[in-house]
Amino acid sequence: MHAHAAPIALPAVRFASVVRHFGAVRAVDGVDLSIAPGEFFAMLGPSGSGKTTCLRLIAGFEQPDAGHIEIFGETVEGLPPYRRAVNTVFQDYALFPHLSVGDNVAYGLRVRGIGRADRDRMAREALAMVKLSGMETRRPAQLSGGQRQRVALARALVVRPKVLLLDEPLGALDLKLREEMQSELKGLQRALGLTFVFVTHDQSEALSMADRVAVFNEGRIVQVGPPEEVYERPATRFVARFVGSANVLEAREAQALGGPARPSSLRPEKIALLAPGAPVPEGAALVEARVTDVSYQGPVRRVSVLTGEGLALTAAIPATAAGAMVGATVRLAVPRDAVRSMEGEQ
């Protein structure tokens, strides 16, 4: 549908010190952001963190109170949504209930003045792209949640946006469908070479789909980077806890484990449970602690422990490993290089 976008230096979306407040609430509080053309960009954060407002600022449903927004180099402050080359897949899909599926998809073409025959053909092609051929005459009310989402996707893509915005695109789907749609969205994005910006509160969704993730908290971006970096090297306590529930260590605690004398993060799955009498691996610190809680999570067990010094840690160990019972004392190995300084903390 789309030829590959010419390699231009301009970012697809650029925010410079963007502020948006609602009354006294600073929903977006000085956000700087640069999204590359063709990038699959995730805005991750808890509800109320400003990620959805940022998406609406790109779409044009909100206007910034301060700062500057560009889409492919064009200043868009003051431009209404219908003059922007971006389209949105809404969280509730927002399909028009009075129109058939085909007319829903053709809506954007209709308001652009494209004739009935052409727009019907393009709508058919778009529906084929999302594997909904033959559904043209149905009503949105007759479709399942997953099908409605595909219609919303086709409706947004048929008008060939430069940037596609997705607001919690998988939030309303069940787990199986969600995993299916994840890989399908990723495939579509790759095939079309389009810039996708999506908002989610689900860290696993952001990590599995995005090329880069921006983590939002209280109206600001606290960290932005590729999923591996955000996951492996969280910059702040908030990111460490929100993305994958890492252990947060104070400087003193990090140092005691052989890490830097700075606030640090420690991923639960890096901690190994040692069999009784087994030697401590090279480059790892030994921690002896009492198990306070065990929770079975399928592939892993999350084991909470408390050391004699009062340090609480959570370790994720393979579910097949034996020996972690509540009240038992266990020996844990913490690799030194797994204790990582959080650069955003003092």
Added chain:
Amino acid sequence: MTRAPLSLKIAAIGGLAFLHIPLLFILLYCFTTEEKSYAFPPPGFTLKWFGVVWGRADIWAAVGLSLKVASIATVLALILGTLAAGALARARFFGREPISLLFVLPIALPGIVTGIALRQAFGLMEIPFSVWTIVLGHATFCIVVVYNNAVARLRRLSPSLIEASMDLGADAFQTFRLVVLPNIGTALLAGGMLAFALSFDEVIVTTFTAGQQSTLPIWMLSELIRPRQRPVTNVVAVLVILVTFLPILAAYYLTRHGEAVAGAGK
């Protein structure tokens, strides 16, 4: 399902009979041969009153005026009521609640208050009585009916539908025509029909704003005082029942299934 007790059934039937039997009497006396009083049973039956109605110019003038006033007032109410509903359904601004209340007030106020107020206002501004003063009087309550219908439907419409339309490239006018109007259409139709019916049989406000002209209800009122040709009024009353009842029936059937249309996007 339990069955209603007999006493409740009798009460329900009694209530319905009380409401509707008088209407049957109106129909019955269309055909009576006695023209000075309503004797029961009627001494004889005739169809001549229909002919008399057909031949009387004053009736046709009143019917024409009533239709004209009701049509203009309804169109005015549809435009202004929809605009007001659009402004007040979602937007949050200072003074929104008082303005909504002021909008609905004319239908809560006794017609006689509205009538006197308008008459004095017209007098102060030296506006002569005409079709337009009647229309203005009727528009005060017709707008409310349309507004109430439209605002209820607009509030059920998902706001993301309007955003989706704008997002896909439609400006405000296209969005209204292609998304908002189809979704509130049946509500507007119902509101418009109700407004028409209300205007068509309005007496009190009209009395104060009409000057020398007679709308149909005013004509009927004046006719009741006359001693002769009483069944003529009955014939006209039956016509009024038809003209007002049919639109209301249609409005009821049109909006009965409206919920499915507006709620389907949720």
